[in-house]
Amino acid sequence: MTNSRRFWLAVAAPLGALVVAFIVTTLVLLLTGSNPFDAYAALGGAFKTPRIVVNTVNTATTYYLAAVAVAIGFKMNLFNIGVDGQYRLAAMLAAAFAGGAFMSGLPSVLRIILTLAAAMAVGAAWAGIAAFLKATRGVSEVISTIMLNAIATALIAYLLAPGRLAIAQGNNVLTQPITEGGYLPNIDIPGSSSQLYTLIFLAALVGLGYWWVLNRTVFGFSIKATGLSETSAVASGISVKRMVVSAMLLSGAIAGLVGMPELLNGDTHAYSLNFPAGIGFTGIAIALLGRNHPVGMVFSALLWSALDSSSNSLQGAGVPKELVTIMQGVMLFAVVIAYEVVRRYRLVLEQKAVARTLAAARTTGDPNEVAAR
Amino acid sequence: MTVRIERNGSRRFRAAALAGTAALALVLSACGSDNNAGSGTTSAPTSAPTSESPAATSESPAATSESPAATGSGAPPAVEMTGDKAAVKVGMAYDVGGRGDQSFNDSAARGLDKAKAAGVTIVNEIEATATDTDAQREDRLRQLAEGGANVVIAVGFAYEPALAKAAPDYPDVHFAIIDDATLCDPAAKGGPVKNVACLTFAEEQGSYLVGVAAALKSKTGKIGFVGGVNTPLIQKFQAGFEAGVKATKADDTVTPKYITEPPDFSGFNDPGKGETIAKGMYDGGSDIVYAAAGGSGAGVFKAAKAAKGWGIGVDSDQYNAPTLSAVKDVILTSMVKNVDVAVWDDIAGAVNGKPLTGQHVYDLKVGGVGYATSGGFVDDIVPQLEAAKAKIISGEIKVPSTVG
Numbered sequence: 099m100t101n102s103r104r105f106w107l108a109v110a111a112p113l114g115a116l117v118v119a120f121i122v123t124t125l126v127l128l129l130t131g132s133n134p135f136d137a138y139a140a141l142g143g144a145f146k147t148p149r150i151v152v153n154t155v156n157t158a159t160t161y162y163l164a165a166v167a168v169a170i171g172f173k174m175n176l177f178n179i180g181v182d183g184q185y186r187l188a189a190m191l192a193a194a195f196a197g198g199a200f201m202s203g204l205p206s207v208l209r210i211i212l213t214l215a216a217a218m219a220v221g222a223a224w225a226g227i228a229a230f231l232k233a234t235r236g237v238s239e240v241i242s243t244i245m246l247n248a249i250a251t252a253l254i255a256y257l258l259a260p261g262r263l264a265i266a267q268g269n270n271v272l273t274q275p276i277t278e279g280g281y282l283p284n285i286d287i288p289g290s291s292s293q294l295y296t297l298i299f300l301a302a303l304v305g306l307g308y309w310w311v312l313n314r315t316v317f318g319f320s321i322k323a324t325g326l327s328e329t330s331a332v333a334s335g336i337s338v339k340r341m342v343v344s345a346m347l348l349s350g351a352i353a354g355l356v357g358m359p360e361l362l363n364g365d366t367h368a369y370s371l372n373f374p375a376g377i378g379f380t381g382i383a384i385a386l387l388g389r390n391h392p393v394g395m396v397f398s399a400l401l402w403s404a405l406d407s408s409s410n411s412l413q414g415a416g417v418p419k420e421l422v423t424i425m426q427g428v429m430l431f432a433v434v435i436a437y438e439v440v441r442r443y444r445l446v447l448e449q450k451a452v453a454r455t456l457a458a459a460r461t462t463g464d465p466n467e468v469a470a471r
Numbered sequence: 472m473t474v475r476i477e478r479n480g481s482r483r484f485r486a487a488a489l490a491g492t493a494a495l496a497l498v499l500s501a502c503g504s505d506n507n508a509g510s511g512t513t514s515a516p517t518s519a520p521t522s523e524s525p526a527a528t529s530e531s532p533a534a535t536s537e538s539p540a541a542t543g544s545g546a547p548p549a550v551e552m553t554g555d556k557a558a559v560k561v562g563m564a565y566d567v568g569g570r571g572d573q574s575f576n577d578s579a580a581r582g583l584d585k586a587k588a589a590g591v592t593i594v595n596e597i598e599a600t601a602t603d604t605d606a607q608r609e610d611r612l613r614q615l616a617e618g619g620a621n622v623v624i625a626v627g628f629a630y631e632p633a634l635a636k637a638a639p640d641y642p643d644v645h646f647a648i649i650d651d652a653t654l655c656d657p658a659a660k661g662g663p664v665k666n667v668a669c670l671t672f673a674e675e676q677g678s679y680l681v682g683v684a685a686a687l688k689s690k691t692g693k694i695g696f697v698g699g700v701n702t703p704l705i706q707k708f709q710a711g712f713e714a715g716v717k718a719t720k721a722d723d724t725v726t727p728k729y730i731t732e733p734p735d736f737s738g739f740n741d742p743g744k745g746e747t748i749a750k751g752m753y754d755g756g757s758d759i760v761y762a763a764a765g766g767s768g769a770g771v772f773k774a775a776k777a778a779k780g781w782g783i784g785v786d787s788d789q790y791n792a793p794t795l796s797a798v799k800d801v802i803l804t805s806m807v808k809n810v811d812v813a814v815w816d817d818i819a820g821a822v823n824g825k826p827l828t829g830q831h832v833y834d835l836k837v838g839g840v841g842y843a844t845s846g847g848f849v850d851d852i853v854p855q856l857e858a859a860k861a862k863i864i865s866g867e868i869k870v871p872s873t874v875g
Binding site: 149150153156157186251252254255258266267268269270271291292360364365366371372373374375376377380406407409410411413414419422 | 595596597598600601602603604605606607609610611613614618628629631632635636637640650651652653701702703704732733734735
């Protein structure tokens with residue numbers, strides 16, 4: 099296979115998926131009586147507003163962190179559905195910790211680092227419960243993390259009450275807002291009322307770290323090996339239990355960071371009833387869409403968040419916001435299917451190439467028979 | 472649920488597993504959204520829209536001064552629009568669920584529809600999504616203001632941080648927020664935001680009255696309370712209800728139960744769970760259950776009918792809700808919360824050149840809350856209810872707004 103062909107095959111899957119998603123969305127628009135041109139014009143027009151572009155990037159930062167948290171598990175065939183509970187509990191406890199009175203005496207840098215560390219520790223600890231159960235009792239992490247999500251919700255509801263870790267403000271309940279110096283400054287963007295979240299750099303760092311650990315360390319190799327075949331990993335001396343525990347802890351620690359851009363860069367500087375929920379599940383979709391690839395997930399996070407951010411504009415053009423959900427869903431399926439189709443096509447091409455080589459080498463044999471092998 | 476991918480199996484199986492994983496992820500991410508759907512980070516429980524809303528379709532402002540007879544402590548006479556209606560352009564930012572949620576948002580939408588019928592222009596209506604961040608809510612308010620609206624109404628307390636940031640940038644636009652008064656607090660740093668009106672409701676006062684009704688009508692002395700989502704807003708309903716019951720019959724007991732805990736806001740729209748919880752209460756000897764749970768109330772009423780007990784509705788006069796006609800004979804009364812009146816008042820103020828600012832409390836005195844008499848089930852106790860109402864208005868009875 100030539101290099102150019104290889105490149106086109108790699109690009110074909112995501113492009114094909116986008117085209118399929120575009121066609122299906124257009125059909126849905128036509129069926130529901132909306133004008134597709136108006137909808138796409140509104141979608142495109144949204145990103146002429148600098149504010150919406152900045153919001154897209156900010157939300158993508160959060161989504162990317164969630165996707166990496168999920169992807170670490172995926173690489174090992176671990177399905178960490180608990181990212182949602184891990185990040186919410188981590189954000190809530192880190193917010194209460196960062197809003198504590200004792201923090202205001204400390205230097206700003208230390209406060210930020212302590213807050214981030216607390217969030218990672220809580221996320222890892224919550225994921226650690228599932229890891230412990232899996233390593234010692236063989237409990238499926240799918241079941242345990244789903245249940246831990248529900249427990250996290252109950253725990254947060256208990257702690258997020260006036261007199262415990264929160265204060266009441268009108269009809270809202272929130273942790274003590276972090277005082278100045280405890281949160282991060284943002285970057286002004288000309289022409290935009292929204293500022294760029296500085297934690298985008300942390301997300302970039304996490305992405306880089308994810309790539310480096312997976313591709314340049316023994317630990318990363320062991321993760322991938324365990325994911326590809328548990329039996330051969332054991333045969334080559336990898337302790338699967340240890341890998342399960344460390345991958346879950348790492349996944350949980352990254353999950354702990356998911357709420358940090360909203361907490362440290364957002365406007366409220368507290369965990370409240372309005373804190374965005376459900377990002378852990380969005381992370382699963384984005385990791386799938388980005389094929390667990392550190393760069394692929396950047397694009398899928400941006401795409402997902404761009405669609406989310408355009409919801410207001412679409413409604414402005416009279417298109418129901420559910421269209422965004424439909425587009426996201428269709429895209430996810432199209433990508434998974436497209437990758438599979440391309441993978442099979444590539445397999446066929448490889449087989450043909452092998453057949454040709456073999457046929458050329460074995461001039462005495464029957465070419466068809468060789469190819470059939 | 473098998474999502475582990477069998478590596479040593481056939482390629483075909485791997486593909487199937489991958490597709491299955493994708494499907495699962497999609498379902499899960501949909502779950503994430505649905506958790507919050509239909510509710511609102513903020514929504515007060517409500518019910519199906521009814522034709523009983525004050526001045527439902529009146530073309531002439533004069534007709535709006537008639538409050539529907541069926542609502543005992545009904546809606547106040549609406550403010551008349553005397554100014555230039557064409558000059559007012561309204562933008563609405565709904566809470567999660569939006570129009571058609573049979574609940575909080577619909578009740579706000581009723582006020583908007585009335586204003587539209589009266590000749591006011593509606594620029595746009597945009598609704599929230601479940602995974603909204605403050606930035607996205609802020610963007611919504613800005614889009615409405617930039618889209619030409621000079622009156623922007625934010626439905627639900629979740630808009631508070633977003634409004635705090637957006638409102639000062641549009642000094643010529645009149646903003647209003649339902650269910651939150653933080654921005655109108657004179658004690659706030661920097662003072663209240665000038666172009667924001669805060670429209671809040673004394674839900675505890677209306678709940679007190681239906682509590683009195685429950686205590687008077689209960690034969691077993693056991694009364695239930697089903698809250699949609701355990702938030703301070705719904706706790707206000709519980710606090711007032713319990714106070715009303717206890718003040719009437721000190722020995723009666725109220726069993727409170729919430730369907731979900733935040734951030735799972737599905738409790739406002741889960742009739743199945745509402746029915747299960749209410750059934751437990753009726754089985755345990757309760758004969759009246761107050762459903763402060765939005766769309767979940769339908770399940771409570773279903774359980775009431777099966778148990779031959781009573782249910783109490785919320786927000787709208789649920790006896791008249793078309794979607795509840797099958798169970799209306801068990802709806803003893805409803806605690807009415809007239810969000811539509813607040814929305815109308817805000818728009819009318821702008822039309823008349825006197826846009827609302829500061830906090831406006833819609834309590835019993837101004838008819839912002841009340842009890843419904845539709846069905847005639849509480850006709851015999853109206854004197855007691857009116858007496859309690861008068862005492863609350865006069866200040867003789869102070870209704871608590873927090874559970875404690």
